[in-house]
Amino acid sequence: MEKLKVLTANRIHTMDQGRPYASAVAVSEGRVVSVGTLESLQPWLRRIPHEIDDTFKDHIILPGFIDPHTHLRLSGTYMGLNYVGPIDSTDPQGRLVSSLADRNAVIARLKLLVDSRNDSGTSEDNHPLVAWGYDPGMQGGHLDRKMLDAISTEVPIWVMAYAPHIIYTNTPMIDQIGVDVDSRIHGLGRYPDGSLNGWFIETAATAVASRPVRDQLYANGFGRDALALQGQVAVNSGVTTTADMIYGIQSFDTEWDDHAEAIANGMLPLRMFLVPFEPTLRKRYGDDFLSFYQTMAAKSTDRLAVHGVKYVNDGSYPSMTLRLNFPGYLDGEEGLAGEIPWQDMFDRMLPFWNNGIQIHSHANGDETVDMTLDTLAALQNASPRFDHRFTIEHYCISTPAQARRLAALGGVASVNPYFVHYRSQLHADQGFGPDRSEATARLGSLVRSGATFALHSDYNLVVAPMHPLTAAWIAVNRLAADGTTVVAPGERISVDQALRAITIDAAFVLNQDHCLGSIEVGKHADFVILDDDPYEVDPMKIKDINIRGTILAGEFYAAKT
Numbered sequence: 001m002e003k004l005k006v007l008t009a010n011r012i013h014t015m016d017q018g019r020p021y022a023s024a025v026a027v028s029e030g031r032v033v034s035v036g037t038l039e040s041l042q043p044w045l046r047r048i049p050h051e052i053d054d055t056f057k058d059h060i061i062l063p064g065f066i067d068p069h070t071h072l073r074l075s076g077t078y079m080g081l082n083y084v085g086p087i088d089s090t091d092p093q094g095r096l097v098s099s100l101a102d103r104n105a106v107i108a109r110l111k112l113l114v115d116s117r118n119d120s121g122t123s124e125d126n127h128p129l130v131a132w133g134y135d136p137g138m139q140g141g142h143l144d145r146k147m148l149d150a151i152s153t154e155v156p157i158w159v160m161a162y163a164p165h166i167i168y169t170n171t172p173m174i175d176q177i178g179v180d181v182d183s184r185i186h187g188l189g190r191y192p193d194g195s196l197n198g199w200f201i202e203t204a205a206t207a208v209a210s211r212p213v214r215d216q217l218y219a220n221g222f223g224r225d226a227l228a229l230q231g232q233v234a235v236n237s238g239v240t241t242t243a244d245m246i247y248g249i250q251s252f253d254t255e256w257d258d259h260a261e262a263i264a265n266g267m268l269p270l271r272m273f274l275v276p277f278e279p280t281l282r283k284r285y286g287d288d289f290l291s292f293y294q295t296m297a298a299k300s301t302d303r304l305a306v307h308g309v310k311y312v313n314d315g316s317y318p319s320m321t322l323r324l325n326f327p328g329y330l331d332g333e334e335g336l337a338g339e340i341p342w343q344d345m346f347d348r349m350l351p352f353w354n355n356g357i358q359i360h361s362h363a364n365g366d367e368t369v370d371m372t373l374d375t376l377a378a379l380q381n382a383s384p385r386f387d388h389r390f391t392i393e394h395y396c397i398s399t400p401a402q403a404r405r406l407a408a409l410g411g412v413a414s415v416n417p418y419f420v421h422y423r424s425q426l427h428a429d430q431g432f433g434p435d436r437s438e439a440t441a442r443l444g445s446l447v448r449s450g451a452t453f454a455l456h457s458d459y460n461l462v463v464a465p466m467h468p469l470t471a472a473w474i475a476v477n478r479l480a481a482d483g484t485t486v487v488a489p490g491e492r493i494s495v496d497q498a499l500r501a502i503t504i505d506a507a508f509v510l511n512q513d514h515c516l517g518s519i520e521v522g523k524h525a526d527f528v529i530l531d532d533d534p535y536e537v538d539p540m541k542i543k544d545i546n547i548r549g550t551i552l553a554g555e556f557y558a559a560k561t
């Protein structure tokens, strides 16, 4: 064994419930050799050369945080587009890009961009103006064709929502995309009179809308730059493991290579799981998906691996395109299902189920959660399985009955809790109504049902940070954006439950709890270094705890602000 490095700390929370506390951990070859006290470590220290590192002796060590649902590469590429979002953002070089307050400000910005282009006289008129970041909830309602035509009927305008489940276009852009009033595409938006309103909703329609702007969306080199930027964001947030939940949307090979290169160059200090998007996987490999898996598994390392399969079965929470049961949306909108017809879901999932490939199925609204649970029940009837870890992704709007059924079927949930704080009051009066907005992310119900769950950010494709301590803070306090209202207080969970959901239980959801998520002998030495103890501070301060950095496979990475 290589020389041992022994880290000491004020307290180590191992997240191993059997041995919860420690003050020293010995690491070699990137893995934990022993965790306990300097005294308990002696049988190892007497036998093997070692150095004791007291750098963090006054700090708190936890397992590195796991955010089991992000989109670092894709969202990083969007950050290179013209930005029209409601919160400050950065460009791919990390420079601040300011927010726009409302829809009028967005329209003014788009007009400015069109005018400055006309003034410079360099671009041909048919080259689309591409923007990202619009938030119909926070910025005061959807855009549409008529609004964008009022900016220009010459320059094609293409605006993607921050949560990229909807794209807004003007008439010349619609012409360039090549659809018309007779087109029959799932998710093509229309005015009440049947004419096109310029919306392209969900993956089938957004893929069609994206074809003419592909070169701008996926400019060469964007992917690696994006990963380098996001790698530091992850360190700053204490994240050491994540899963990209839409692998293959541009290209399986390019995306894999970008990650492999970023990891090899030290720009991405993360363990990264890439989860193939099922419609893309089917288009590329049909029923030969297992050979794809074998090829990828052969290339996998403990830093980069292919994992599971991903389905997207309704719209988004912030874009207000998810599917709701009765009484539906306040304004009578219906949201939209994903591109796979729900009646085909069982047949589409069965081969993955039968081959032991973990299914991650996106369901934001309660109607979609019902469909997902029906499908899981049908899979269990057809081919019963234990420990399948079928995961409902997001689980935003649900009921207590759904939590019990999820547990009964052996499923787990990867929940986005951020909307409870950032959006529950907004959507009480826009979109979902007060009951469903208040009860977004029913974590207390999941605890009571006995279902295991993780907390995730979906960063950066919804208007929320990637910051697991903020996710835990929201889960524990459920404080709304006004800073005083506690929404659905019975859905709050304990500090321990919240911290499990960003460490060991998140590892369980990614089927990695045998090697990640807690500080135990034999596991990867992935830690987060905190200034204060999240178990000891006022629960209202959990999100403010300073993060000093992460340790990945025994190597320290400093947070930078």
Ligand SMILES: [Zn+2]
Pocket (backbone or CB within 6 Å): 069, 070, 071, 245, 458, 461
């Ligand atoms: Zn996502």
